Amino acid sequence: MIRLVDFSAPELLAWLDTQTDEQLDEVPFGIVRMTLEGVVAGYYKSESHITGVSKEYAIGKYYFTQVAPCANNMMIAAKYAQPELDEELDYMLTYVCDPVKVRLRLLKSTFSKYQYFLVNIQ
Template structure:
């Protein structure tokens, strides 16, 4: 794993697409890999640590209704209807934990196999 991968890297989507689900566990920020329909296929260790949601529990579930209903809104979930998405924003997660200030990155392209929901606790501004 390349430890220099950065949350705001312009080529992050390409990098994510090349990683196995197991390699995503080593990312320095939370990564949720979803099918184009929003079903979780990888829920990395960092994401599990941030949210308190077990990796095994998240797999196979629809992310925006079964795992993160706090993100099922116009600011987040609705944006995944776009064919291409690369947006960063500050957000407050309220999953099953105390509210947590985070920086989100929403990623997908017309060519990408998956879509991604990325969480960084260290760069909320």
């Protein structure tokens, strides 16, 4: 059993960086782990369940144009240009799934080799 960190916890980015793919598959909110260039390196079970996009489809693709074009905008994708990012916002996912009201958390730091897109159903 893994120790889960709350969706809004300040230490969440550091915690995510230490978890294996198997451990992240057990987290109750959606997680997309991306390279700093925006290529999907990890796409976990809860995220697939929320969006209907399979892990096999998402891995290796550019997240904001090939996996989730509904997030390719100034509100979300453009913010990842910043060297540091930790922001939560309400959003409506609409791409391949029925519209779903969610809380997003956008995470990026200079100490991490990944950036994260997190989704919590409201």
